Amino acid sequence: MSSYDAIIVGSGHNGLTTAAILQGAGMSTLVLEANTYAGGMAATVELIDGFHYEIAGSVQFPMPAQIGRELGLDQLPTLESEVMSVNLGEDGQAPMIFYRDPVKLMEHLGGTVGIEAVMGMAELIAWSQGPAKALGRFDVRKPPKTYDEMYACAANEAERKAIHDCLFGTAMDVIDRYLPDKEKHAVLRGMLAFLAVNSTYRGPYTPGSATCLAFALAVPDDTTAMMTKLEGGIGALCDHLRDRFLAAGGEIRYRSKVDKILVSNGRTTGVRLRDGSEISAPVVISNLSPDQTLVSMVGSEHLSPDLVTRLSDRDHRASFVQIHFALDGLPEFTGDYAFMNDPLMMGSIGIFNSPEKQQQDWEECRRGIVPDNPSMGLQIPSVHDPKMAPAGKHAASAFAWAFPVESGNDQALKHVMAEKMIDKITRYAPNFRDIQIRHITFSPHHMDTMFAAPSGDFCHGLLHPDLMGPNRPGPKGFTDLPIDIAGIYLGGAGCHGGPGITFIPGYNAAYQVLEDARN
Amino acid sequence: MTYVISQPCVDLKDRACVDECPVDCIYEGTRMLYIHPTECVDCGACEPVCPVEAIYYEEDLPAEHAGYADANVSFFDDLGSPGGAARVGVVDADAPLIEGLPRQDQVPAP
Numbered sequence: 001m002s003s004y005d006a007i008i009v010g011s012g013h014n015g016l017t018t019a020a021i022l023q024g025a026g027m028s029t030l031v032l033e034a035n036t037y038a039g040g041m042a043a044t045v046e047l048i049d050g051f052h053y054e055i056a057g058s059v060q061f062p063m064p065a066q067i068g069r070e071l072g073l074d075q076l077p078t079l080e081s082e083v084m085s086v087n088l089g090e091d092g093q094a095p096m097i098f099y100r101d102p103v104k105l106m107e108h109l110g111g112t113v114g115i116e117a118v119m120g121m122a123e124l125i126a127w128s129q130g131p132a133k134a135l136g137r138f139d140v141r142k143p144p145k146t147y148d149e150m151y152a153c154a155a156n157e158a159e160r161k162a163i164h165d166c167l168f169g170t171a172m173d174v175i176d177r178y179l180p181d182k183e184k185h186a187v188l189r190g191m192l193a194f195l196a197v198n199s200t201y202r203g204p205y206t207p208g209s210a211t212c213l214a215f216a217l218a219v220p221d222d223t224t225a226m227m228t229k230l231e232g233g234i235g236a237l238c239d240h241l242r243d244r245f246l247a248a249g250g251e252i253r254y255r256s257k258v259d260k261i262l263v264s265n266g267r268t269t270g271v272r273l274r275d276g277s278e279i280s281a282p283v284v285i286s287n288l289s290p291d292q293t294l295v296s297m298v299g300s301e302h303l304s305p306d307l308v309t310r311l312s313d314r315d316h317r318a319s320f321v322q323i324h325f326a327l328d329g330l331p332e333f334t335g336d337y338a339f340m341n342d343p344l345m346m347g348s349i350g351i352f353n354s355p356e357k358q359q360q361d362w363e364e365c366r367r368g369i370v371p372d373n374p375s376m377g378l379q380i381p382s383v384h385d386p387k388m389a390p391a392g393k394h395a396a397s398a399f400a401w402a403f404p405v406e407s408g409n410d411q412a413l414k415h416v417m418a419e420k421m422i423d424k425i426t427r428y429a430p431n432f433r434d435i436q437i438r439h440i441t442f443s444p445h446h447m448d449t450m451f452a453a454p455s456g457d458f459c460h461g462l463l464h465p466d467l468m469g470p471n472r473p474g475p476k477g478f479t480d481l482p483i484d485i486a487g488i489y490l491g492g493a494g495c496h497g498g499p500g501i502t503f504i505p506g507y508n509a510a511y512q513v514l515e516d517a518r519n
Numbered sequence: 520m521t522y523v524i525s526q527p528c529v530d531l532k533d534r535a536c537v538d539e540c541p542v543d544c545i546y547e548g549t550r551m552l553y554i555h556p557t558e559c560v561d562c563g564a565c566e567p568v569c570p571v572e573a574i575y576y577e578e579d580l581p582a583e584h585a586g587y588a589d590a591n592v593s594f595f596d597d598l599g600s601p602g603g604a605a606r607v608g609v610v611d612a613d614a615p616l617i618e619g620l621p622r623q624d625q626v627p628a629p
Contacts, residue, residue, distance in 0.1 A: 036561055036576070047560045255563075255576060274567075411538060438602055440560065446541040449564040 002280040010287035012040025014506030016241035021510035023250035034257035044235030050390040057501040077231040085348035089187040120178040130159030131166035132218030144496035171196030171209040193355035199463035201317040203359035212463040267486035287492035289460035316457035319405040326437040327394040331429030343383040361402035368407040376400035414443035460494025475512035521559040525584035527573035530623035536565035546604045548613040553594040590614035
């Protein structure tokens with residue numbers, strides 16, 4: 001007799017989504033979490049006493065309205081900052097300030113990059129609509145599509161061409177079409193190129209990079225949702241789901257690392273923890289990456305050779321380094337950048353290289369070279385949300401891309417990269433080194449050890465065209481190659497509906513479990 | 520709450536944990552390694568790599584090693600919070616509990 005109806009491995013945003021739904025439906029559900037806290041890569045974590053950080057995810061991207069409503073995720077207090085982000089150029093180009101108010105945004109863009117850039121942006125967003133349907137970016141409870149089904153999503157020939165771009169083109173094929181001016185549109189082009197590579201191991205001129213661009217630009221057609229910052233950081237979403245789950249009678253055990261998902265006679269019987277203890281349940285939902293779940297935790301002896309082959313070689317080369325800073329005050333920007341000294345401007349700052357330089361950085365990082373001037377984001381959430389840091393202090397996080405993730409020398413190179421990042425910030429704000437109390441640098445390797453993100457891959461399978469659609473599994477595996485073990489489900493970011501903080505994979509897994517229980 | 524290094528490390532100092540620690544908060548004394556209680560960010564990366572299972576989450580420290588939570592604090596009484604072990608190097612000192620122990624490599628394995 002099992003003690004639980006379902007066990008969920010991992011308490012990230014997807015695991016908690018599944019947990020809240022199953023427990024709410026009356027299933028006795030146990031969540032097993034290896035860390036001391038819930039939320040995984042969508043947690044807000046007090047890394048340094050009094051200083052709170054968003055470790056991987058930091059903004060809530062648009063989600064399907066159905067999921068937001070059902071789980072109450074659309075009711076959480078958000079930070080309505082007048083400025084959502086600022087993108088700085090390197091050569092004195094006018095900055096791009098993303099105002100929340102669309103009229104103000106249009107005025108700003110019209111006055112800096114010109115009206116044709118505004119038109120270009122609108123056309124680019126329109127371009128993403130066909131691909132968003134093809135990728136199933138906002139699909140709920142639908143299987144991933146084959147490539148034929150993706151093309152069939154097109155409402156017209158323009159959408160069909162956009163879907164073709166998305167699968168086979170480069171981000172720059174698309175960006176060059178709508179924002180061709182390398183001087184005037186420089187900051188916008190750098191920002192969009194970065195948007196296209198940040199969940200990939202690609203340069204913006206590498207085929208396949210258009211997929212990530214389309215995924216990132218997509219907006220659902222039933223809401224006007226946009227990127228949002230939450231009070232208390234991204235962890236507020238997970239805290240909400242955790243509280244909902246616990247209030248319904250669910251149980252979370254922390255520091256409980258699952259080593260094995262147990263299988264007997266073609267069905268799961270539960271899990272074995274690292275300490276050797278076993279917990280039984282007829283249903284196990286894993287939020288680890290599909291390959292890690294099936295090959296390492298279930299074991300390839302329980303899988304068909306074809307499924308093992310399908311799961312091999314999933315690209316996990318996420319090339320980010322992140323630094324979390326405790327600051328004794330705010331950076332002071334100088335020269336052309338003095339306008340940044342308004343704290344309103346400091347919430348989220350992008351300093352991205354030109355697309356050409358981003359391509360070069362990526363090609364060089366493949367050969368083990370740390371970029372001299374990395375494309376990076378800097379966020380200081382405490383300027384808008386004072387609870388993130390002690391009074392008078394600030395918590396800042398920087399994320400930089402094109403880290404030589406294949407070098408096998410993470411620990412040494414992360415310090416080299418961190419210094420380049422700090423040098424870069426210091427060029428804009430010369431006091432930045434002086435206001436540091438402490439900083440903590442995480443390499444991809446640490447994302448693996450802390451969150452079981454394979455090789456640091458927070459996507460559980462990068463946002464490449466070959467890992468979307470037919471090669472991104474649903475709750476029961478690939479449509480044409482399902483997991484033939486009863487009771488095992490996949491619910492993590494590597495499933496259809498992911499990657500990102502979309503809640504869709506967890507939602508899909510929960511309803512698949514409930515549907516199978518009814519049948 | 521933090522992670523704590525306990526008796527199996529004494530006179531062994533494998534240092535695998537030092538390489539694993541993302542925040543460089545594992546300091547080297549004469550006879551043992553110590554986790555800085557406030558510099559540690561509780562990530563747990565060190566625990567599984569220790570070849571002699573000397574590292575415990577403070578709450579899970581077995582009764583026979585109970586004194587090691589304090590030892591990992593008192594080691595830093597004079598050092599304070601240097602903010603990184605690499606720049607400090609080997610500290611020629613140990614917590615009193617460890618100083619009082621017989622040479623552990625002389626003790627046959629149980």
